[in-house]
Amino acid sequence: MRGVPLGRLFGIPLEINSSWLFIFLLLTWSLAAGAFPGALPDRAPAVYWLLAAFTSVVFFVCLIAHELGHSLTAIRLGVKVRRITLFFFGGVAQLEGNLKNGLSEVWVALAGPVVSFVLAGLFWLLSQVGGEVGVASAWLARINLLLALFNLLPGFPLDGGRVLRGAIWAATKSFARATQVAVSVGALVSWGLIAYGVLTVLRGNLFGGIWIIVIALFLQNAAVAEASQSGAQQALAQVPRARTLAQDDWPTVPRDTRLQTIADLVLETGRRAYPVVEDGRFFGLVTLVTLRGAGRERWPFMTADAALLTEVHSVLPTAGAMDALRVMTQHNVHQLPVLDAQGVYYGMISRDQLMALLQLYSGEGNDRSPRRIESA
Template sequence: MFGLPSVRLGRPFGIPLEIDASWLFVFFLVAATLTTSYFPAAVPDEGPLVYTVLGLLTSIVFFGSLVLHELAHSLVARAGGLSVSRVTLFVFGGVSQLDDEPSSPGREFLMALAGPATSLVLAGLFWGASVFAAAAGGSGLLLVPLEYLAVINGSLAIFNLLPGFPLDGGRILRSILWALTGDQLKATKWASRSGQAIGTMLIAVAVFGVLGGNFDLVWLAVMGWFISSLAAGAYRQQMTRSRLADVPISTIMSTPAVLAPADLSLEEMGHTYFLAGRHTRYPVVQDGHVIGLIDVERANDVPREQWPMTTVAEVASRNLEGAVATPTVSVESVLSRLEPGGPGAVLVVEDGRLAGIVTRSDVIRFIMDIARERPLS
């Protein structure tokens, strides 16, 4: 998310779960704060090893709660027919990355509400566990972490319910405005402005706090800046998608499509196509039929010294499912296919013949052109 590497942890419920490298900073910050400050004050007279183990375990459970929060979003989205590419934990929490936007305000409302509702349920469970443990005579080493997890999950739910995009509360606000106006773009505009306002207020609170000597509030300013930036970006993204929804892919396709013969060596492919051409992905043809797609990433997977002896047919992706479309479908409808997890290109077929090809570079070029003609606002 910040240009940093991510680590794949697994696929809970079939959804890829990743940790952005920036998340490690927050994990160790939370663990260090609990170990050196919170637990020593709340449970005195224990040794450093006890506080360290307690801090690490509590941090792991807390970030497990974040995963459940995000998975709740993803599972509701998937139940509504949306495809979830992955869930990523990063410096400010987590994000469920969807291949498309919700198709109705009702679905967005349920999807947005699922995360905070899950956090509130977890807060209730941890609080109930702490009450039960207290009644059973449990020690502070058990009660304090349970109480902390109850409070932090409750705080997470309340913060996320703030009515500013891209927070969950902002998505709930957008769904309501969308239902009232029937205009998703207008709803996004007002929810995003609310998000920018909330971000600005957080920054203002942090500035006054720092001037008053409370330097811990610097983190609040960073959070405010992040929310404000994402809110502005979300509206620009929605504006772009709205414009692309009215543009058929025939408008931006590269035609005639440049084809790579199946028997071409990777050495020739690199010099003639990747270096001299305008794309990083090309259809591979054999006996007049498209048999796959070859891209730079697949070529780079082959050791450089083997390029002269390896043909493009040997390394091309043969999975063309989702890679074919008619000229009349909109650019917006094929965007998910151009993402890294998809085919990466769309073969435009008309009357049984290959009329052209659309890649990410075609879309980017078109977006830059329309931005010059009609700046996003």
């Protein structure tokens, strides 16, 4: 979600989505026409509207403060914040990297509601002065308290859901499992909210009920989107790139190598494919299939060039491990050469190696999987 840039706060770009204008007008209208005349009788309409608009702006600043709570905590924990965007349902702070562990996520998630609680307390104190300021402050105290409490519902991606995920992540050391549980609990929470919204409608509060249902549906969407996105991001960020994974000690052969020599290499190393490389340039692969196809009786006098597979799937050095695995699965191959756009050869990646990596990074079988990436 993007918006119109408003400038920077603590170096973090601040944006406002056009949908926020709608909520600003709605809020100002509901305060000027409903809440304020009830609490402050006998004022001129202009007073209500000015006070309502001012209160809405202050509420908007409170939302920024809430997001700054998340953002500054994340920055303190070593994660950059790409931007803070205010939109229809509040604000969102987009982190640029990944939090290192579950406890970090708990702190970052709690920081926003803590700011809202503190603001609620401050506005409650200010509400004691009475008059216009008192009425506006009392409303701001209530809305900040509501904001903090609502956000603490354990419905991922609400802050409470993030606290839950962080806590499970910290306990199980598995980000994937923690996300799974938090999303499931979040689904329960949003269905609960929908039920509550329906009940609210049935009780005669049509607007309030529909509002709750809309928020719940929005949360369901956001949870699914965020869960798949954060899972992929986490995996991509943690798993090294193809360039790092490329095994440069994988046996390679020059073009004039006898096929018999390569057949001997198969016995010796057990590999299924041998890159034909000269001066760092990749020419193709000699595989078990092309070796067999060349005919055993011709191995002693034919060279690699004669059994060369040139139509070979490969990955770029910048590709992620996931991309490499996808190419292997799609084309049912067990290994891939890592080549740049000029055909420079970096090494080979094997399927076993990637499967081991996946197991390592998905957090499954933490205790038994290898801590180090061994050459497969």
